[in-house]
Amino acid sequence: MKRQVLAAMAIIVALSIGTVGCSKLSSGLGQAAATTQEQSSTTETGTTDDTMFTERDLDSTYDEASATKVQLSDAGSTAEGEGVTVEGNVIRITEEGTYLLSGTLSDGQIQVEVEDTVKVQIVLDGVSISNASNAPIYIKQADKVFVTLAEGSENTLKVTGEFVQTDDNNVDGAIFSKEDLTLNGQGSLTIQDAYGHGIVSKDDLAITSGSYTIDSAKQGLSGKNSVRIADGKIRIQSDTDGIHSENTENTSLGFVYIEGGEIQISAADDGIKGTQKIQIVGGTVEVTSSTEGMESALIDISGGKVDVTSTDDGLNATDGSTSSQGGFGGDAAQDVSIRISGGVTSVDASGDGLDSNGAIEVSGGEVYVSGPTNDGNGGLDYAGEAVVTGGTVVVTGSSGMVQNFGSSSTQGSILLNVGNQEAGSAITVKDQNGNEIASFTAKKAYSSVVISAEGLEQGSTYTVTAGSGSTEVTLDTLIYGEGSQQPGGRGGNMGQQPGGNGGPGSMGGQRPQDGQSTNQ
Template sequence: MFLTGCSEGNSDSAGENAVTAEEEKTEITSNESGIDTSDMFTDRDKEIGYDEDDSTRITLSDNKSSCESDAVQINEDTITITDEGTYILSGELANGMVIVDAEDTDKVQLVLEGVEITSKESAAIYVRSADKVFITTVSGSSNVLTNGGIYTAIDDNNIDAVIFSKDDLTLNGEGILTINAAAGHAVVSKDDLVLTSGTYNISAEKHGLSGKDSVRIADGTYHITTGKDGIHASNTDDTSLGFIYIAGGNIDITAKDDGMHADSALLIADGTIQVSESYEGLEGLTIDITGGDIDVTSSDDGLNAAGGNDSSGFKGGGEDIFAVEEGSYIHISGGTIHVSASGDGIDSNGDLTISGGETYVSGPTNNGNGSLDYNGKGVITGGIFLAAGSSGMTQNFSDSSTQGIMMVTVDTQAAGSIISLTDSSENELVSWTTDKEYTSVIVSCPEITEGEAYTLTAGNSTQKIIMDSLIYGNGDMGGQMKGGAAPRQNR
């Protein structure tokens, strides 16, 4: 896509309403979800060093694995670690596993120094008991963990991942970790799953990264291909948990279900995120985006704020699909976001607030969905927002917005046509090239002010618009059916 921002044409700036990086970091700590993100990662989570002299070495080899420590039990190709400490692993197992079975007060670090472990019927690494386990990849090393396609019970726990942990789990390092899950998930923690550094190539039949209490990513590079969610957090016992927090990193996801799915909050503060294929791109009961470079492609909704832990977030069983869901919202205050959705581009079962950043939505071509869909209040107070899609279910922002918005209907315009807005002095305020055909356009940026005249060009359609009020254009479905206040129609 070709795009320019407001004022000086810089796509990295949202004009006078933009927030700085420091302001974004401050803002995410006071998000509406109530989750404090100021202390998500401990120093130990980020520490990738270790003292070799104080570490225990384990050499993996089929039927010949060896270790000199009494804290390591070797039974054929099953290696069990029973005490706190740092353990350096190297070598290969064609059909084996490493088990951590320590005291629940013990912290255990597994250092992977060129490891290949295949478990044909279980997890390659299984944390049965510990306070917390750290899996660290050595700089320059390549490590591969694989499940063979089935999981056979070895105890009372339902092991269903290549790396399966009953306790807190942190992945970090400077090496490469490849995880292949022919069945089940790639990585599962039944507490918090934290990733702070390293390179990860993940292929899984089900979820890629899954945490019961949370998934937290500080940095690192991730290539995730899954049959279900790329990143998943779900806690049915505590509604305040089951959240995802992305503070940075480079994340590339191809999913058959959601790119990221959080039962509670999804918070993105920074990083480069590309969801190249998904059913729904980013989903959570609440979604806060304060920074980052985000590109989402979905066959249904691009961003979806909805409760529940099903695969779509869709309410069935005769429920009112236009009802406001308590506690649900989307808030975008920073970052650059591109959405290409076959369903709703941005869909909130509650409120929608845009206060900064740049958001570009290529919405649906079918009239059963819209580029914008909210059931509560839809407010824009800052930033850049452009959307193009079908006009059958169009919805504009509400008249409680404090930044100018215009929504127009046009004849069908081809994919690849340019949408641009100029002021009365012919200064270009915003320009964007769409990637799908469209009949409805929504534009908002800080330079749109009440009482001024503008020219909006969408493909071969040009319209002169006088902003008699801050809101121009009324979505047919907006106030009447979606629950939001009906915007004013300028005439």
């Protein structure tokens, strides 16, 4: 309705000045809307958090008729309208407004430097800009800048050489902004940065729509205060972190918030890192390769689909202090936790699967972990307390460092040593009537399982099948099996071998010796 009203108003104004034939409402709020006060809003589905995104963040429309048009061309760029100066291959935006860009610069830059109370919208409509030593788009000063991808457009930004600083700012990204930055639209943007980051904001960085392919030597998306994603298709190939937010001056900032979209990350270091918090409420997040999949003081997953592959920890909750290293011999860190209340989370980790230097809390959703094959790590690893009150959790891995959920849990949990099972073998739990309560197919070989699901009740008997083995388990206590402890490991407060608290703890009923499994 709002867009229809804006369009009608634009037509009425155009008729009154006799310029109907020149006015085209295309993919944007328009100049009049660009100057209106920015307000918080929700999407039509009502799911968008209005504390994270404003109405203008989410609306990528613009009025082509009133926009200043810039045609890029090496040594011959032109501007039709106010607020732009052209100096060789440097295009400077100096006034509030909407700027529609098209064309190519083989070694150029778009600069934005306006008053710090002013908002600017840059529309990319078939733009290709390379720069040998600096950012193709450099935002020096503004209140906020919106980079909008015109519908159906294909745009490219490329940094080909090492960065050379031209002022007091340490410019190190293909898009570099000192101010709040939002990207949206219905087009695509490809970024290649052989020496720096992909997109950088020294304030808040938001993406609400559009398609992005980023290949960077450093972080793909970097927001000092936050990185916020409402929607869009994002592909990141990074030689460091895929998505990163860190503020060393204000520890209440430095967070990543993901509400929707399709995100795929291949990172040499962390897939996603937010020093204060990583919050995922929706969308699809796939970390196809990483050292650690996600790292933050708080990792909070309440919706969406999360799939993480890592050579070290899958999800790692840490405050970065050396006094709390998690697990065996470490002190539990305050305000550090992994919280999962919804969605589907899958982890394939060579290190710890879910690793918290504080607590682990699962109250809903589905969690599946293919954990480590070596006994120096565990599928669950925590220094504080692990509590399960709902949802489905299946964790496979080695048996040397395995931990179960703790006694404060209100939902049943079973820990078993299951012998040496092959990758691709299935784990199932059925009740006495043969009803399946939980199932999972492990991606790697494993010798222990932790299973918690709705329907696991104290006093009831269940059949657990893992690969070639099967056993009956009676939950004499709600938490069946306390874990095992290996000398020198990081097992935290682990007591007896799996099978404590009322169960044999291994397939076939033999108690494992010295933390090792038996295969019957």
